[in-house]
Amino acid sequence: MNTVHRTAFLALAAAGLFATAVLLGSYTVTVPDFFRILAAQLTGGTKIPGASFIVMEHKLPRAVVGGLVGAAFGLSGALFQTMLRNPLASPDVIGIGYGASAAAVTAIVLFGASGAVVSGAALAGALAVAAIIYAISRRGALGAAAGRGDAAGNRLILAGVGIAAALQAVVSFLMTRADIRTAADALVWLNGSLNAANWARAGILGVALLVLVPAAAVLARPLRILELGDDTAAGLGVRVGCTRLAVVVAAVGLSAVATAAAGPVSFVAFLAGPISRRFVRKPSLPASALAGVLIVLAADFLAANLAPLVLGGTVLPVGVVTGALGAPFLLWLLVTANRKDA
Amino acid sequence: MSMPTTTARPAAPAVTAPAGTPAPSGPFGRSGARRSAWLLAAVVVLGLVSAASLTIGARGLSLGTVWQALIAFDPANGDHAVVHARVPRTVLGILAGGALGLSGAAMQGVARNLLADPGIIGVNAGAALAVVTGIYVFGISSLSGYIWFAFLGAAAAAALVYAIASLGRDGATPVKLALAGAALSAGLYSLMNVILVSSQDTLDRFRFWQVGGVAGRDWSAIHTGLPFLLLGTAIVLGTAWHLNGLALGEDLASGLGQRVGLTRGIAALGVVLLCGSATALAGPIGFVGLVVPHAVRFLTGPDYRWILPFSLVVAPMLLLAADIAGRVVLPPGEVPAGIMTALVGAPVFVWLIRRSKAAGL
Numbered sequence: 065m066n067t068v069h070r071t072a073f074l075a076l077a078a079a080g081l082f083a084t085a086v087l088l089g090s091y092t093v094t095v096p097d098f099f100r101i102l103a104a105q106l107t108g109g110t111k112i113p114g115a116s117f118i119v120m121e122h123k124l125p126r127a128v129v130g131g132l133v134g135a136a137f138g139l140s141g142a143l144f145q146t147m148l149r150n151p152l153a154s155p156d157v158i159g160i161g162y163g164a165s166a167a168a169v170t171a172i173v174l175f176g177a178s179g180a181v182v183s184g185a186a187l188a189g190a191l192a193v194a195a196i197i198y199a200i201s202r203r204g205a206l207g208a209a210a211g212r213g214d215a216a217g218n219r220l221i222l223a224g225v226g227i228a229a230a231l232q233a234v235v236s237f238l239m240t241r242a243d244i245r246t247a248a249d250a251l252v253w254l255n256g257s258l259n260a261a262n263w264a265r266a267g268i269l270g271v272a273l274l275v276l277v278p279a280a281a282v283l284a285r286p287l288r289i290l291e292l293g294d295d296t297a298a299g300l301g302v303r304v305g306c307t308r309l310a311v312v313v314a315a316v317g318l319s320a321v322a323t324a325a326a327g328p329v330s331f332v333a334f335l336a337g338p339i340s341r342r343f344v345r346k347p348s349l350p351a352s353a354l355a356g357v358l359i360v361l362a363a364d365f366l367a368a369n370l371a372p373l374v375l376g377g378t379v380l381p382v383g384v385v386t387g388a389l390g391a392p393f394l395l396w397l398l399v400t401a402n403r404k405d406a
Numbered sequence: 407m408s409m410p411t412t413t414a415r416p417a418a419p420a421v422t423a424p425a426g427t428p429a430p431s432g433p434f435g436r437s438g439a440r441r442s443a444w445l446l447a448a449v450v451v452l453g454l455v456s457a458a459s460l461t462i463g464a465r466g467l468s469l470g471t472v473w474q475a476l477i478a479f480d481p482a483n484g485d486h487a488v489v490h491a492r493v494p495r496t497v498l499g500i501l502a503g504g505a506l507g508l509s510g511a512a513m514q515g516v517a518r519n520l521l522a523d524p525g526i527i528g529v530n531a532g533a534a535l536a537v538v539t540g541i542y543v544f545g546i547s548s549l550s551g552y553i554w555f556a557f558l559g560a561a562a563a564a565a566l567v568y569a570i571a572s573l574g575r576d577g578a579t580p581v582k583l584a585l586a587g588a589a590l591s592a593g594l595y596s597l598m599n600v601i602l603v604s605s606q607d608t609l610d611r612f613r614f615w616q617v618g619g620v621a622g623r624d625w626s627a628i629h630t631g632l633p634f635l636l637l638g639t640a641i642v643l644g645t646a647w648h649l650n651g652l653a654l655g656e657d658l659a660s661g662l663g664q665r666v667g668l669t670r671g672i673a674a675l676g677v678v679l680l681c682g683s684a685t686a687l688a689g690p691i692g693f694v695g696l697v698v699p700h701a702v703r704f705l706t707g708p709d710y711r712w713i714l715p716f717s718l719v720v721a722p723m724l725l726l727a728a729d730i731a732g733r734v735v736l737p738p739g740e741v742p743a744g745i746m747t748a749l750v751g752a753p754v755f756v757w758l759i760r761r762s763k764a765a766g767l
Contacts, residue, residue, distance in 0.1 A: 200756050229693040229696070230751075233617075233749060234745075234749075236616050236617045236618075236744070237742070240613050240616075240617055244606055245606075247610075251599070251609060252603060255599050375600070375604050378604040380603060381603065384596045384599045387592040387593055387595060387596030387599075390592065390593070392593060394589040395570050395586060395590065398573075
């Protein structure tokens with residue numbers, strides 16, 4: 065199988081999981097029923113009592129938001145990892161996730177917010193932190209003199225790590241100051257959860273991705289040349305500073321909108337790159353996005369349908385499952401890998 | 407300008423080195439002396455910060471009162487009682503801070519990764535999961551009750567990370583170490599969150615451990631942790647020269663006759679002892695282990711024989727200063743030291759990053 069076939073296989077697997085998420089689970093729908101429900105919804109025909117509501121207002125938006133969030137995180141992580149040439153670089157490490165978390169927990173704990181307000185706060189927090197990190201690391205980082213790309217990237221990572229640590233402290237502190245029920249709500253958000261997925265959220269996320277995904281696609285080629293080193297890239301006619309800035313903006317945007325929609329679903333951005341690279345045998349942005357979709361949909365299926373059976377009804381936040389299952393997988397990759405940069 | 411320098415240089419070794427010993431080359435000898443002076447100055451500053459830690463707080467005391475309380479303790483005197491309550495937290499601040507700084511510096515040497523801090527080998531995650539298990543399964547509710555859970559969890563997680571990273575063809579390479587640590591941490595935190603999401607009682611207790619701090623610990627906790635801390639310090643300081651070799655790159659280090667894997671393993675053992683016991687004593691205190699070695703590197707350059715001792719002295723300063731600031735910043739309550747280290751440390755760290763030449767990082 066070549067790269068294209070393997071990527072197509074990933075896409076098929078993602079579509080299969082999407083169908084599984086919508087049709088199976090604690091409430092199952094047959095395929096004909098699903099299309100009947102969908103047709104009724106679209107044409108305004110008679111709805112099937114109960115089933116219409118569950119499929120159209122719960123299962124479908126949940127799967128759609130999950131898929132979009134996964135694609136956004138996967139793409140964002142791959143962009144960061146490629147540009148900074150550091151496998152530890154993911155939006156979580158860079159501090160964007162913590163920016164969103166700190167803002168969202170502040171909104172939840174101090175202002176008693178919920179729903180869209182929390183999402184808005186998370187988006188604002190993520191973007192604000194990204195701007196701060198950019199401002200801190202700007203001197204030399206993005207308009208870096210040729211040949212100093214690694215050092216500039218390191219500066220960006222270090223600034224992000226510093227900010228992340230401070231924001232994490234803020235979150236921990238707010239958790240000790242909150243009422244325990246509020247703290248429990250905040251914990252669910254902090255883990256990244258699709259429980260609050262709805263069509264409004266899916267719509268906003270979809271529009272944002274309509275802008276950001278093509279941007280990432282355009283950047284894929286200069287980014288690959290940038291991997292050869294700043295000198296070579298400049299020699300080949302890539303505008304290094306501009307490309308870096310554009311990549312950062314796209315990656316931050318993707319991560320920020322995804323976090324606003326579902327909370328910081330841990331590990332997806334971090335894992336999607338290595339998994340897809342191992343599967344398609346070369347770094348590829350579309351494959352990373354598809355791997356992200358696969359991870360989130362599979363994890364959410366477990367979190368929403370299997371976990372309650374084991375835990376007496378508790379629906380786990382999807383991020384708990386991505387972490388718990390993603391971790392052993394990455395460890396397995398590490399152990400079996402022959403390449404140093406697994 | 408160059409003339410006076412060249413004439414002055416031959417005289418310098420005569421001042422710094424006693425007669426009879428072969429004098430080190432001029433610039434190195436002088437900068438070594440200067441670094442020693444800086445180290446001494448850092449120890450003095452640490453002494454001053456410790457004194458401040460005994461005097462400053464909700465009840466401000468004079469240095470004279472503190473001294474009286476230390477040499478002639480009067481149980482009936484309220485001020486003396488306050489001093490005696492502040493002594494353990496100050497000692498703990500020094501011990502935990504030093505351990506975090508030293509282990510952070512060694513970890514960055516072992517993993518040869520800027521992002522490496524004790525947390526990266528899974529220590530905080532292991533300790534956190536063990537504490538949550540202790541609360542949820544065994545109903546532990548006191549800070550001293552958490553110590554053994556935290557230490558065992560930290561040590562087990564670190565050992566597991568190291569073992570996993572060592573599997574495969576080329577042993578525990580820096581990238582594998584860092585990835586294994588990040589992966590295992592994420593997994594452990596997720597397991598922890600499974601418990602926390604389903605048990606609100608556990609969350610209620612755990613969230614107060616999670617912030618990390620030096621208040622409310624007693625002497626027995628310090629006695630429990632002290633042997634591990636001393637052993638870890640000795641091990642890590644002993645590897646300084648070998649870490650310099652590692653910094654040259656694996657091939658060069660083994661070319662120089664070093665056994666790279668052994669060096670890494672021993673240094674990592676020291677790191678686990680240090681940060682495991684620090685986390686057990688003070689909870690997860692982020693930032694100190696990551697930031698202090700970076701800050702120290704700006705003063706000392708890349709020589710681990712200086713980075714390690716400087717980190718050992720500078721890190722407690724940061725932790726104590728953070729603890730002191732936490733006592734006065736939000737009266738009448740206190741902000742835990744673990745929060746303040748991050749809030750105080752982050753701007754300093756950012757300033758350092760901005761100031762430095764990009765390549766120097």
